[in-house]
Each structure stands twice: as structure tokens, then as C-alpha cells.
Amino acid sequence: MSMNQNPDWKPTIVAFCCNWCSYAGADLAGSGRMSYPANVKIIRIPCSCRLNPLFVLRAFQRGADGVILCGCHPGDCHYSTGNYYARRRMTLLFSMLDYLGIERGRTRVEWVSAAEGAKFSATMNDFAKTIYELGENKKLGDLRCKE
Amino acid sequence: MQGMILDRVRALMSEGVATRVLGWETGEFPYDRTPKFFNESNLENLKYDSFCGCNLSKYLVNESEKVIALVKPCDSYSLTQLCTEHRVKRENVYALGVACRGKIDVNKIAALGIKGITDVEEDGDTLTVHTLYGDKQVARKDVLLNKCMSCKGKEHKNVDEVIGESEDTSSVERFDMVAELEAMTPDQRFAFWRNELSKCIRCNACRNVCPACTCVKCVFDNPNTGVQNKAAADDFEENMFHIIRAFHVAGRCTDCGECSRVCPQGIPLHLLNRKFIKDIDELYGDYVAGDEADQRHPLINFTKTDCEPSIVHQRGGDKG
Ligand code: SF4
Ligand code: SF4
Ligand code: FES
Secondary structure, three states, X not given: XXXXXXXXXXXXXXXEEEOOOHHHHHHHHHHOOOOOOOXXXXXXXXXXXXXXXXXXXXXXXXXXXXXXXXXXXXXXEOOEOHHHHHHHHHHHHXXXXXXXXXXXXXXXXXXXXXXOHHHHHHHHHHHHHHHHHHOOXXXXXXXXXXX | OHXXXXXXXXXXXXXXXXXXXXXXXXXXXXXXXXXXXXXXXXXXXXXXXXOOOOOOHHHHOOOOOOEEEEEOHHHHHHHHHHHXXXXXXXXXXXXXXXXXXXXXXXXXXXXXXXXXEEEEEEEOOEEEEEEOOEEEEEEHHHHEOHHHXXXXXOOOOOOOEEEOOOOOOOOOOOOHHHHHHHOOOHHHHHHHHHHHHOOOOOOOHHHHHOOOOOOOOOHHHOHHHXXXXXXXXXXXXXXXXXXXXXXXXXXXXXXXXXXXXXXXXXXXXXHHHHHHHHHHHHHHOOOOOOOOOXXXXXXXXXXXXXXXXOHHHHHOOOOO
């Protein structure tokens, strides 16, 4: 965490989770009493490829400090191939954000199946830690959306 | 060149190929070239010379009648891409390839300190610039459009015939500047782009001119995006507009250079598009949009062994 930061600051993390795997994975984490940070806000999407790059930017605009996409493992997409397309899109989007000078740790993709509650919780804990270290998202936020 | 083109167009018209031609005419200033549909009655106004930098292919979208279209080598990529996307019906176009030896950027002439330009005459590799204060000589190669200095090649793609001989004009490696930016630290890159993008006045010229941007309803016209048609009130709007504009044409951008050419603020938009092109080439194999008809572009395609998005973190090393 950088020096000149508000000590009360807690990161806001948006996790887009595919309905068929990762959302169920999150459920399993919950019912298995595995913890993940309370500041991870899960948004359920029908498939990882539903994630329009605009959604990622919008999340940052509205105050997210990190955005993570979780979907079925490649090969296991409920719609067969959605996550393969999502994989290319997110690779190019993340690369573009990096090119514009946005900290590259603020975005991530993880494949989490419905059986991987433990992976879900570990991923979220790790991502939250990364974002906490990166500090507040100042480069891609919108002042008009701040309280 | 212009004479040859006019003769050929007249011949095609009398053969009944089409009744209209898409070409350029002189605009407000003697060195302006504006897109125009001609028919037999005004054909004598058709101009083809070193100021015809403007890409005409987008004007063919929604044409339902056969048109003879003049296409430079770079325009032919855009036209091919538009046909691939079913935005232009190839059978409605007689693509008349016209040779190109690089187009001139009148702003570069002005940047040499030449004021009050009234006309420009061309003779081989020298230009005679007529001004209110007398004539000046300029070397042609010093005032070429940036896009011509990193031209993809002078071979016409997918045209019906070609008139004249083109000359290679590329003198700058296409990806040099992108690589230079990649080598900077994230904070330097951020400063570079803030400096550039903060100049944007959201005139939307870059979107409107782009032959890859042909959606009937554009996301940026939706008031709910919060970034529609207005001067930016917050940095975020500029970032949002530019990331999404470039992303929407990723894989389809033919690197025709029109976006940067028309930007009244001189923002190097092609550096955003070229970043996508460079990434695509490096990660998914070399790909040139509009190179061939009916290609499947990299963003509507995949392989099971594609890299993971985390490659972005690995490639970047430890710089941020
Ligand atoms: S983004 Fe720019 S370079 Fe690419 S096709 Fe559109 S106008 Fe041409
Ligand atoms: S042409 Fe230039 S100023 Fe106009 S919207 Fe595009 S980047 Fe902004
Ligand atoms: S359904 Fe889960 S990624 Fe497609």
C-alpha cells in the first residue's frame, strides 16, 4: 500500500462470475464456510464471454479497484466455446490497459469450476491482497462517481 | 494518371458497367479532396492526384446499385474487409484500383513555415507550393502523410483492375512507436496518453471516418453510456471512448490510418489500433485485416491452446 493513502481505505473488487461454474464455486465456498473478503462484489453473468469489455471499464468507473473474471475451465464452458473467445478478448483488453499505463495487476482472469470452492476462496483472497498492495485505483476512476 | 483514369471510367460507363463513380473532387481549398459520387454529367470534376489521401470505401456501405469505385492500395484492404463483413456487396462494386506513390499532407507543408498556400503543383519528386508570398519548393518525401510512411504495401487486394504503377513509400517501421511505448514504465505511458487523450474534443471524426466503424447504432450515441457526443467532463470519458473505439475495431482495423489523419487535435490514434494489431500478430499469429476476402478475424476465432490473459503480466516484466 502506498504511503499517501487514506488508512481507512478498503479495496472494492468486482468479480464477474459465470453462472455455470464459478458462481456455483462461490456458493460452494460459502456453504463450505471458506472465507473470502467481504469487499469482493460478485456479479453473475451467464457465461464468461458475456463480459463486454465495457463492463470492465464501467466497474472501474464506478469505483472498483480491481476486476476479476471467473469462468468455467477452457473446454468446460456450458456453451462449449464461450470462454475461448473471452480469453482472447480479455488478453487484448488487459494488454491495452497496460499500454495506457493502468496497473496491470488490477485485472485478472481465473478459471474456477463448480467443485472448486477452495480455489474460489484462495483466488479471491490472493486477488484482494494484490489490490490492497496496489492501492486505490486513481488512473481509471471517474471523479463524478465518487461519494 | 488522372487522364488515364477518366478515359477508363468513361469506357466502363459506356460499356454499361455502372452509371456512377465514387471518386474525389476539389473541396473548399485547391488542395482539398472531398469524396463524391459522379455521373456522366459531372465526371470532368473528378480529381486524382497526391491529395487524395481520403479512404473512400466506407461510402459504399448501403449502396444498392452498382458503382465504379476508385481504390488506392490501402483502400482496397478496407473495401475487402467491408465485403467480408457483409457491409458492402462486392457484386455492387467495380473496384478500379488506382496506383499510388504516397499522398501529401498539407499540414506538413504548413509546418515547414510555409504560409498562405494557394495551390500546390507536382513535378516528380518536387512540389512547387504557390503562396500569397511567392513560390516555394518542397521535397515530396518530406511532406507525405504519416500513414504513407508506414504503408502496408502497394499491392491492390481484391480489385477488378489496376491503373498505373505504384511506388513504395514506406520508410518507417509500422510498430516502432508502439514498441517504444511498450518499453516505457507504466507511469510514463500513463502520462503520454493523458497528454494525448486530454486533447480530444469528442468531435467523433475518428469514429465517423473509420471504414471498420459501420454499426447502424453506435454505442457512443447511446446517452446511457455517459460518454456520448460531448466534450469530456472527466478523464474517464476520454479513456473509455478511446479504449472502446479501438477495441471495437480490433481485428478488423486495416491500419488505413484515417483516424489519425482526420483528428483535428493530432492525436496518434493509430498507436492504439497498432497495439492491438501487434498483440494479435504476436499472440495469435500474423494477421492482416482485409488481406483476403472472407477471412475469420482473430477475435471471432480461437485455438484451444491460446495463451492465458496472465501473459500480459508476464510479458511486462517487473515494471509495475
Ligand atoms: S481504426 Fe483507424 S486505421 Fe483502423 S480502419 Fe479505422 S480509421 Fe483505419
Ligand atoms: S477525431 Fe480526435 S478529437 Fe475527434 S473524437 Fe477522435 S480523437 Fe477526439
Ligand atoms: S458457461 Fe461458464 S464460461 Fe461459458
